[in-house]
Amino acid sequence: MSNQRQASSASQVPHLSPAELSYLYTSLSLPKTPIRPDGRSPTQFRPLTAETNILPGTNGSARIGFADGTQAIVGVKAEVEKTILSNETLASERGAGPEPTDQEGSTTAAVGGHGSWVQMSIEIPGFRDDDALPVFLSEMMRESLVGAVGTDENSDMTGGLKGRLVINKRWHWRLYIDVLLLSQPLAYPLPLLSLTTHLALLSTKLPKLKSQGEEDPFFDDDWAVAEYLYPRSSPSTGAKISSSSSRPSFVRPPVTLLVISVGENIIFDPNREEIAVADAVLAISITRDTQAGHLRLLSIRTVDPPSRLTQPGVPNSENVNMLGAVAPTDDIAVLNPVTGEEEVPGVWRPRRGGAKRSVISEMVKTVLKKGGVGEEVLEGLEGVEVS
Amino acid sequence: MGITILPPVSDDIIPRHEDDSDDSMSVDSDEDVEMSGLRAPKRARIGNQTLSTGVVTPGEVVTDDPQWMRGHGTYMTPLSTSIIATVAVQSKRWKVDVAAPLLAQLPLSAINLPGGILRRRTSSDELQIRTFFSEGDLVVAEVQSVHQDGAASLHTRSLKYGKLRNGVFLAVTGTGGSGASSNSTKGGVGSNSLRPGAGSGMGGVVRSRRQVWTINTHNGGGEVDVILGVNGYIWISKHADGTAAASSATENVSITRMEEMVSTSIYSSQNDEIIPQTRREIARLAQCIQVLVQSGIRVDEETVMSAYEASLQVDLEVGDEDDEDEDSRHEGREYLEGAKSRRILELVV
Numbered sequence: 108m109s110n111q112r113q114a115s116s117a118s119q120v121p122h123l124s125p126a127e128l129s130y131l132y133t134s135l136s137l138p139k140t141p142i143r144p145d146g147r148s149p150t151q152f153r154p155l156t157a158e159t160n161i162l163p164g165t166n167g168s169a170r171i172g173f174a175d176g177t178q179a180i181v182g183v184k185a186e187v188e189k190t191i192l193s194n195e196t197l198a199s200e201r202g203a204g205p206e207p208t209d210q211e212g213s214t215t216a217a218v219g220g221h222g223s224w225v226q227m228s229i230e231i232p233g234f235r236d237d238d239a240l241p242v243f244l245s246e247m248m249r250e251s252l253v254g255a256v257g258t259d260e261n262s263d264m265t266g267g268l269k270g271r272l273v274i275n276k277r278w279h280w281r282l283y284i285d286v287l288l289l290s291q292p293l294a295y296p297l298p299l300l301s302l303t304t305h306l307a308l309l310s311t312k313l314p315k316l317k318s319q320g321e322e323d324p325f326f327d328d329d330w331a332v333a334e335y336l337y338p339r340s341s342p343s344t345g346a347k348i349s350s351s352s353s354r355p356s357f358v359r360p361p362v363t364l365l366v367i368s369v370g371e372n373i374i375f376d377p378n379r380e381e382i383a384v385a386d387a388v389l390a391i392s393i394t395r396d397t398q399a400g401h402l403r404l405l406s407i408r409t410v411d412p413p414s415r416l417t418q419p420g421v422p423n424s425e426n427v428n429m430l431g432a433v434a435p436t437d438d439i440a441v442l443n444p445v446t447g448e449e450e451v452p453g454v455w456r457p458r459r460g461g462a463k464r465s466v467i468s469e470m471v472k473t474v475l476k477k478g479g480v481g482e483e484v485l486e487g488l489e490g491v492e493v494s
Numbered sequence: 495m496g497i498t499i500l501p502p503v504s505d506d507i508i509p510r511h512e513d514d515s516d517d518s519m520s521v522d523s524d525e526d527v528e529m530s531g532l533r534a535p536k537r538a539r540i541g542n543q544t545l546s547t548g549v550v551t552p553g554e555v556v557t558d559d560p561q562w563m564r565g566h567g568t569y570m571t572p573l574s575t576s577i578i579a580t581v582a583v584q585s586k587r588w589k590v591d592v593a594a595p596l597l598a599q600l601p602l603s604a605i606n607l608p609g610g611i612l613r614r615r616t617s618s619d620e621l622q623i624r625t626f627f628s629e630g631d632l633v634v635a636e637v638q639s640v641h642q643d644g645a646a647s648l649h650t651r652s653l654k655y656g657k658l659r660n661g662v663f664l665a666v667t668g669t670g671g672s673g674a675s676s677n678s679t680k681g682g683v684g685s686n687s688l689r690p691g692a693g694s695g696m697g698g699v700v701r702s703r704r705q706v707w708t709i710n711t712h713n714g715g716g717e718v719d720v721i722l723g724v725n726g727y728i729w730i731s732k733h734a735d736g737t738a739a740a741s742s743a744t745e746n747v748s749i750t751r752m753e754e755m756v757s758t759s760i761y762s763s764q765n766d767e768i769i770p771q772t773r774r775e776i777a778r779l780a781q782c783i784q785v786l787v788q789s790g791i792r793v794d795e796e797t798v799m800s801a802y803e804a805s806l807q808v809d810l811e812v813g814d815e816d817d818e819d820e821d822s823r824h825e826g827r828e829y830l831e832g833a834k835s836r837r838i839l840e841l842v843v
Contacts, residue, residue, distance in 0.1 A: 142777055453764045
């Protein structure tokens with residue numbers, strides 16, 4: 108049972124006593140000015156350490172360490188693979204000779220690319236490869252990765268990452284993204300893994316193509332002229348450029364952020380204790396993929412809030428050990444306007460989950476707005492020296 | 495600025511080797527911790543393999559010294575000190591996690607039952623055992639005795655012991671250095687990767703004269719209690735005056751029943767009303783302790799108090815610097831990290 112619980116809520120929830128939970132919840136839900144246990148502002152992230160290109164055998168790699176001691180390494184490897192043509196194309200090829208006359212069938216796969224060309228595996232200590240959590244996480248991250256489609260017509264990134272992987276009609280790149288969580292998953296590991304994957308993809312280089320058109324691919328031996336998978340402005344000045352409108356923006360790999368709501372407040376980069384009392388936990392995936400540099404929302408997923416499984420507190424009026432000690436009028440249950448449940452102030456009630464529409468839309472707005480959290484995170488990652 | 499991304503600090507494990515004198519028999523040295531990590535040079539001398547790292551893999555010879563005894567010299571729960579524990583299991587008694595190798599036990603007979611001193615223990619109390627302390631509750635208790643095998647027996651027969659409320663919990667490495675277990679259970683602060691140097695095993699709660707004291711906080715925070723459990727568990731809460739706690743729950747109780755009322759409030763899990771200013775100061779104190787722990791400074795009344803004063807001073811300094819921008823001044827200014835924590839440490843040491 109305890110194992111199932113861990114897997115379902117996907118984090119090792121610390122065992123907090125009902126009094127602690129109530130204290131935390133009340134502090135975090137104070138109107139407008141939540142008091143976080145570590146004194147951060149609601150949108151402030153804990154400092155993290157990041158480095159790229161740490162694995163020599165890969166096309167791109169990154170390591171990120173969060174302040175709570177969790178660390179992840181991601182390696183990206185690319186390999187050239189022959190594009191399997193669809194049945195109709197093959198049939199027409201057989202009839203008409205080596206050159207396909209009917210372009211329709213092959214172009215869909217060759218120009219648009221295919222989602223299965225990106226393969227992702229996640230390893231989390233204590234979990235098997237086929238456990239629900241790693242499988243679910245990798246699918247969630249892969250989905251937003253291949254789902255991000257570039258709308259910029261005249262760049263390499265037409266069709267997003269999938270389109271970038273196309274070499275020509277018969278050949279494509281296949282990406283293997285290996286994600287390794289080095290520490291125990293203290294909090295829900297998705298944001299860490301997503302940020303590390305983002306950074307690894309930013310640092311990924313593919314060898315320069317020498318062949319042209321439909322020839323069999325032939326690459327430049329010189330690694331120095333290799334091209335970034337995601338085109339970069341110029342690696343050294345990336346951090347200095349502010350988010351002015353003149354800045355050329357490029358398609359970027361998606362980033363998934365964990366956002367929680369406590370009462371009416373929206374809190375970013377929650378630590379374990381904060382997740383433990385959250386009303387709603389959301390994983391929001393964003394990316395930047397247009398010329399104008401707007402952020403795009405890729406997906407929102409709700410995460411089972413661990414506060415559901417906590418131990419409830421006992422109000423003094425119902426505490427048998429305090430019979431006669433409390434005047435019956437002392438504890439009046441008040442209706443919590445956010446959850447719509449009756450609660451005695453100061454007593455912990457496990458959350459039933461769910462959040463108001465206004466709270467969720469506020470969350471999305473905070474992430475996406477100009478100069479909002481999403482831009483800050485993407486810019487911070489852009490600023491990491493990729494060499 | 496919402497996010498800070500730092501370049502990595504190389505955190506190579508440098509095997510720390512304090513003294514060559516063979517003090518492995520002294521009770522206070524945490525032999526088991528050192529065997530697994532920090533005593534690489536010594537282990538290389540005992541066993542005849544040369545090891546370059548402090549990592550031991552299964553099957554590797556740790557020692558072939560016949561003098562060495564398993565478990566000997568490991569941390570024992572010290573006698574007669576207040577500790578904070580998590581209630582875990584129960585059947586006529588509670589099993590509590592005290593961050594020691596073995597769970598301690600708190601028998602039903604070792605608590606004050608509500609209803610006065612002359613109250614007899616009955617079988618109905620055994621059935622209702624969960625109404626006193628339940629799974630997941632935090633309890634402050636005193637070690638009454640330590641058994642042969644190292645398991646401790648606790649009691650709460652005093653008004654200052656009982657269930658904890660109105661505050662926050664912190665787990666740091668205790669004197670005995672059983673930090674590994676406290677980290678895994680409560681996610682202690684000892685596991686911080688930003689910790690400068692490999693100072694683990696240095697910091698932690700030190701057994702000192704006073705482990706429970708009250709701070710008169712600034713910024714309108716009122717009085718705040720700090721309990722430093724000798725096992726590395728720390729509780730910071732709003733100050734609860736004994737009689738005030740009773741009178742808040744009971745207004746029309748005769749003076750003869752007062753003591754009885756006080757004792758019942760130790761089983762309450764309902765928080766009092768706490769104003770935001772107090773919550774803010776509690777958060778500040780918790781961070782001060784974390785700053786101390788992360789830099790390997792021992793935690794006692796003196797260091798906590800000076801860190802708290804230092805954090806207030808740092809706040810004033812920072813406030814002076816960027817006075818022109820009201821909004822950004824308040825944005826996360828209570829978060830003590832990086833430069834702020836270094837400044838605090840400068841002031842403390």
